Amino acid sequence: MLKNAVKKFIGILLIFLVIIAFPFHVTAQKSTEGPEIRVYVNDTEVAVDVPPFFVKSFTLVPVRAVFEALGAKVQWDDSAKTVVITRGNEVRVQPGNRIAMVNNVPYIMEVPAVGVNGRVMVPVRFVSEALGARVDWVNETKTVFIYDLKEQKEQGNVQNGGRFASDGDYYYHVLSDGVLIKENITTKQKEKISDNITGDLYIINDWLYCIGREKGVTRVIRMKKDGSEKQVIVNKPVKSIQVVNGWIYYSEADNETILYRTRTDGSATMKIVENGDFSPKNWLVHNGWIYYFDNRNGTVCRVRIDGSDKRSLTSKLSGNYNDGKIYGLKLTDGEFLYFVIYKEITDINKGKYASGLYRVPVSGGRITRITDKIPLAINMEGEGLYLAVENRENSYSLIRCKKDGSEVLTINEYKKGDIPQSIYLDNKLILYTVIRGEGKKEELLFSMGQNGNNIQQYNWIYGRDYHKAKKILSDAFSAHKSLNVLHTVQTSSVDKNTGMPSVIYETTINRSRALFHKKISVENMSFFEIWLDGENLYSKRDDEVHWDIAKISKSEAAEMKKSVFDYVRPTDELCNNLNVHETENSYILKGSGNFNSFVSEIFPLLGLDKGINIHIAELELKIDKKKKYIEEFDIMLKYDTGIEEKGEIKELVNKYHFINSQFNTAFLTLPYTVSQSIKAKESAEKSITEGLKKFEQGKYEEAVKLFDTAIGMYNKLFTAYLYKGNSLYNLGRYQEAILAYTRYNEVNPSDKEVFALMGMCYFKTGDFSKAEELGKETLKYTQSVKAYNLLGSIASAREEYKTAVDYFNRAVSLDSLDYTSNMNLISVLYSMGDYNKCIDAVNNSLKYFPKNRELLYVKAQCLADLGKHDRAIEVYEDILAGNPNDFVTMTYMAREYEKLQNYQKAKEYAEMAKAIYPDYSLLKYLSERLNYDLSTTAGEKLANFIKENYLYYKETENVNREMKSVIEKGDLFTVEDVRKLLSTVRSQDDSLTRLISGYEYDFYFNNGSVNQIETRQEEKYVYVRLKNLYPGISAQFIEFIQSVENPGEKILIVDLRDNSTGLTYEANKILDALLGECTPGYVIDRNGFVNIYSSGKWHTSFKKTGILVNEKTAGAAEFFTLGLKTFGNDVSVIGTKTAGKGTGQVIYTDRGRKFAVFLVNHYWNVMQINIEGTGIKADITVDQNDKDYSNAVKKFIEGK
Incomplete structure (x- = not known):
């Protein structure tokens, strides 16, 4: 006794000495600066009238507000001037005193309690931990989290669908038809307490919380355990909930990337976190943390219940995994998070993870695999996991193992053909559901003991009678x-x-x-x-x-x-x-x-x-x-x-x-009028058969009369109206056809394609709006080739070619054997000038319509327009092989050979065509040209071309001499002779007429695969460099800009620097591709003849356009620049003033001698403006070097 008393005295004395040695001045140390400190107790923020504050980096909080929220009893002992806090343990603290008594054992606190404005402020960590709670501090948000670590046994059952719960006296079951059953655990008596329940059952005191269907929508509801007092708590579509510490966590069904929480009475709703996968059963709430998959970062994360302190538990993935779910979050026990990886993945640290069940520490760390099997259902209790896994095809087992995957024990083999659904646990009872049946499947519930013993199937007899x-x-x-x-x-x-x-x-x-x-x-x-x-x-x-x-x-x-x-x-x-x-x-x-x-x-x-x-x-x-x-x-x-x-x-x-x-006494017999209708129908069908014969013969007037006869005999035979409408359409009597189709729709309303047929009639009459309305009406009911062809034709007529291509593509995809759809698609691609895509479409159609003359003709024309005359001839040869007397094809072959300057071969095919049909107009024109080509030497042709086409042509002694020299040499002149002739003929002011030969000629004119434009596509802009405007360059430009996705959201940069050679015609075709309906300009030759250029409605629009020019930008390039600047939308010229050459060129080619002459031929004007001698001033002026241009373009793109 004496020894103990001495020890106690010495202990108190030591504490007293410590206090004396370290005096503490509370008021001097109190920190009131910085953001307000917030306190959460078991997930709920505590409202306080005296805000928490720091003392020497320790947080002091008002004792009563905070610890009563924790469930503690807080009393003031006035005699001892001490606050007493009781929750299992008893904690006594005295303002100004660093000694705290915990269960009558003294402890020294880092800082003492203090009194502020009538409130006792205590060190939050010391008191909380003394009461058995955990404390976390989040410095970023200046928040204290106090919470009790709980097992949350219901989590596993809810993650399995939440269609089972227990309160110790009753089991609660949600059946597959949405009926909620209450089962007495002792007597096994069952009763229905509600309908329209889907799952996620929680029992909180006297209330059941769950997902239920209210007015056809799944919502969060609660009711008393007997089914009374049903209330909607979250009046929005919700598929899944978790109820923790008085809060309901949920995501809305129409946006499962945002998580909310609301109090269990529906008040105080708040958004917690965004950009997550909060689809049903793929997220968890446990001990103040939310675990989920972050869609944006591609990682499994956790975040606190206020949305703060986010941490990734897995590494980001390497590569693209957008083709399905990667992770499935299943359970957490507060120490580990258990999740499934559905397919093999690789993270950015080159870590590879095969499919299976894994776990990771909840604070982050090493990921370990528990099993290589992906469980169909998983639950946990104590130290064990319960898994439903597949053994082999259509064979499943229910196994139990340790949480690390060890000590695997099979406790049940599912019946063959049964598909596991859920596993529910309640103390030593296991309940599991399966889907059984081949045709009409049903869900069955079984119960068994912890080791697989005493398996029993539930029956659902709960009705009173x-x-x-x-x-x-x-x-x-x-x-x-x-x-x-x-x-x-x-x-x-x-x-x-x-x-x-x-x-x-x-x-x-x-x-x-x-x-x-x-x-x-x-x-x-x-x-x-x-x-x-x-x-x-x-x-x-x-x-x-x-x-x-x-x-x-x-x-x-x-x-x-x-x-x-x-x-x-x-x-x-x-x-x-x-x-x-x-x-x-x-x-x-x-x-x-x-x-x-x-x-x-x-x-x-x-x-x-x-x-x-x-x-x-x-x-x-x-x-x-x-x-x-x-x-x-x-x-x-x-x-x-x-x-x-x-x-x-x-x-x-x-x-x-x-x-x-009239049970077994009613009398029935068919009316006589039925037999009369049968006879009338038979007669009408004969008339329709005759009418169809006339239709096939093209005798549409006679067909209409026979169909009218059929209608008069039996007006219920709806095919008569359809065939009559088709006949009238072919006769061009569109209004009458509409009436016939309307009647057809009345007697046969199930055929919705009739609206498309009516639409074609309105299309033919020019009423595009009504035609479009009817085409779309058909598509409301059925995917229709006719409707897509109609809508495509309307779009094509409006020159909305991309829309037309989309419709025709849909028609072809529905029926690749429909010739009209194929031909429509090909025609619109040709109209767009997208020749390569047009050729691809023709090749695809030829799989279904081999050797089709019309298709082959389009292909040959595309090749010719691309300058690929040799390949065009090959296609014409295929056509001619099918019909050796096809004089039209012979003529077109002659034309292609003429373009290749193979005049003998051209003459050969022209003569063959003439022998069959000499009056063909194109053949007559071509024959005249061939007579000239064959009777005139190359020297004469060149001389004549210059005389007839050169804008500044003047006969002088020197010019005549050089002309005579070339003509006398006939077919034996050289490129050097041409160069000498041009230098003599060329006017002193003419810097654009030029000769191309040798390597440059071969590169641009003999290389069929060369791409004459330089292109680049970036996120905000597209860049096109046009070094010249040679023949064929417009086709390449048009195909490129039509390939740009969302051009209206991008900026077009056209680089025309150093571009001084080319054809005004090519420039105009490019303008046509970029401008809507307008007249970009016109050209005037030396005789005063005017040729007006026009642009159609179809074009590709960009957000804005920048044209790069310099002092060498001349001729056709200037025509393009001024035309686009004048008629385009938001166009800026960037660079220096252009050359000021308001003239354009035409071209003469000699394929045998490999040269081309670009000859100044005409003046051009844009809106009566000609820039000859003045040039085009830049809107944004820059110096000559590339760096200055790059900086100017960058600022232009950024809008500076």
């Missing part, structure tokens, strides 16, 4: 199937908001005679009548003379005869949800519920679409006790069609009342 209802419904079903004749009256009262009237259906069936009759009355105003005799269907309205006649299949006939009573069977769904009441002569079965299976089966019989969402159904059956016949049946449906009104899904209510009578 289940067994009694089953007996009554079994008898009623048998009685109904035994009936031979039955008469039923159905009254349908449809919700007025649907815009549909109430309808009465009367049906009578005679099963022995396979005869069925239905009469439909709409609000007692008119009726529609149907007779079914075997598989022959007859129908008409009351105001019609003839019956519609159709042959249907056996299965279609069987479906037509079905009634709702065929589905009133003793199913578990009906027996569980219908309660039995009795009168003297009848059983009354009534009940409410979702009735998913039953209602979905009778949807068509009620005239409802399968896409509607049933909220609740109420059923009531009246069954004769003695005969077991169903006498009456009432159905009330509350549903929605997904339509919103004022931000809310609109709920509709339909009521259906059925009365059965």
